[in-house]
Structures are given as C-alpha cells and as structure tokens.
Amino acid sequence: MERKKILVVDDEEDLCEILQFNLESEGFAVDIANSAEQALKIISEAHKLILLDVMMEGMSGFKMAEKVRKEMHLNIPIIFLTAKDTENDMLTGFSLGADDYIPKPFSIKEVSARVKAVLKRTGNQDLPETKQTIEAGELIIDLVSKNVILKDQPILLTKKEFEILSTMVKSPNRIFSREDFLTRVWTDDGYVLERTVDVHITRLRKKLGDFGKHIVNRSGYGYCFEI
Structure with a gap:
C-alpha cells in the first residue's frame, strides 16, 4: 500500500x-x-x-x-x-x-x-462512493443518498441544511465563517446575505433537537461542529 x-x-x-x-x-x-x-x-x-x-x-x-x-x-x-x-x-x-x-x-x-x-x-474522501458515510455519535450522514439518521430516526433536511451539516461534521472542531458557507453551499446562487446562513443553522439545530447543541457559534468567527 x-x-x-x-x-x-x-x-x-x-x-x-x-x-x-x-x-x-x-x-x-x-x-x-x-x-x-x-x-x-x-x-x-x-x-x-x-x-x-x-x-x-x-x-x-x-x-x-x-x-x-x-x-x-x-x-x-x-x-x-x-x-x-x-x-x-x-x-x-x-x-x-x-x-x-x-x-x-x-x-x-x-x-x-x-x-x-x-x-x-x-x-x-478516499472511500468508495458507495460507502461514503460520516458518523458522529448517534448521527449518520450518507453522502450518496443524502439521508441523515439520528438515533435511528430519519431527519428531513433541505439541500442547504444537508450541505451545511455535512460540511461541519466532515471537519469536527473546525470553525467555518459565514463566508465559507456561502462559498461552499450557495455556489449557484446570486447575492446572498450572511444572515441567511444564521437562519439555516437555526432551523438545522431545531430539526436536530438536543443533538443541535453540537453546532456551536464562535462569536466573531463562525460556526463549528463540536464532538
């Protein structure tokens, strides 16, 4: 190898x-x-x-x-x-x-x-595409089917919410600025306000329930997924 x-x-x-x-x-x-x-x-x-x-x-x-x-x-x-x-x-x-x-x-x-x-x-990134899943405790993200499972229950997310969540969980403890998210998630959109990121993350936290506490706001820097 x-x-x-x-x-x-x-x-x-x-x-x-x-x-x-x-x-x-x-x-x-x-x-x-x-x-x-x-x-x-x-x-x-x-x-x-x-x-x-x-x-x-x-x-x-x-x-x-x-x-x-x-x-x-x-x-x-x-x-x-x-x-x-x-x-x-x-x-x-x-x-x-x-x-x-x-x-x-x-x-x-x-x-x-x-x-x-x-x-x-x-x-x-090196896994075969059919096996591209991320696990973080009781959270499982399937990058191929775009499904999210939390405590054995499916969580219905929008495309933007899924991309925000998967971006953070792929790099736990790394801080992403709002600009980072706009560049990575809103690639095909026109002018989008940074406030839009906050709104999507608020909705995402709500859908994740107690697990949403792992999405942490670092004042002045952005957001990160803390294990």
Whole structure:
C-alpha cells in the first residue's frame, strides 16, 4: 500500500529531522520545509497532511495556511505546531482551516497519534462512493443518498441544511465563517446575505433537537461542529 505523504514545516531543523524519522518509522513518507516560503514551492495534492509551525521567520504558519486554503484552494488537513496555546490563537488557527492544534513542547507519540486521528477523520474522501458515510455519535450522514439518521430516526433536511451539516461534521472542531458557507453551499446562487446562513443553522439545530447543541457559534468567527 502506498505510504501517505506528510509535509512538515518548521524553522527548527532538528525538530523537523526528529519528526521525519519518527513519522517515517510509523510508515509515512515525509517531506521537510524549513520555512513557509519553501513549503509553498513544494506542496502538492500528493500531501495528505501538513504539520505546520505557527511562529517562523518570514511568513507565519497562519499566513501560509491562509494561502493554502484561499489562494491554492488545497483542502489538505493542517495540524498547527506552536508554542502559543491561548484560546484566541487556537480560534485563529481553526478559522483558517486547521484540523488540529498541538502546543509545544509535545511528545512524538502525541504527534503521531494526532496525525493518525486526523487522517482517519478526514479519510472519507478516499472511500468508495458507495460507502461514503460520516458518523458522529448517534448521527449518520450518507453522502450518496443524502439521508441523515439520528438515533435511528430519519431527519428531513433541505439541500442547504444537508450541505451545511455535512460540511461541519466532515471537519469536527473546525470553525467555518459565514463566508465559507456561502462559498461552499450557495455556489449557484446570486447575492446572498450572511444572515441567511444564521437562519439555516437555526432551523438545522431545531430539526436536530438536543443533538443541535453540537453546532456551536464562535462569536466573531463562525460556526463549528463540536464532538
């Protein structure tokens, strides 16, 4: 089986070599970049995950993540590695499309476990289309039939509600701005107000009942699905 390729981006060369050695020992293929600028030159769709330091000389990890998502339009999972661990920094990371956040210092075992967890969680894109389902506790989303089952009961959702829900559940704990939803869900519509997103999410929460509490509003940032 082909080894999954990971890109490690950190200006600490020794740390990069340690991560490369250990992750390759776990069966991954690992590329290294010692700056965001270097990483942007070598990154490709072949990379299945990025381990990205936030505080680097030159371009920051946050800025690189923004370029990867908004300019290169690559949806590669990103795990931030950083000495910063305040709530605001975490929210900034998640709002830029981070899939996880590991504060330094960390153990190599922790990094390995987080990498495997994120790859497993985002692995639906690699499944055969007939098996494309997402499960989150008692919630099951079938991406082929467009059916949603909660506690063994079908939940009737509109097309927009289904796409909002599936977008969030595919990337739990990731914050999506209202603009993100408008770009992803209202692709064929004309001018749509951001308030429209709030209305649809309110309806979606109501249909999900108690389970709707997992859809959380991060004031000033957007919405996320919290496990």
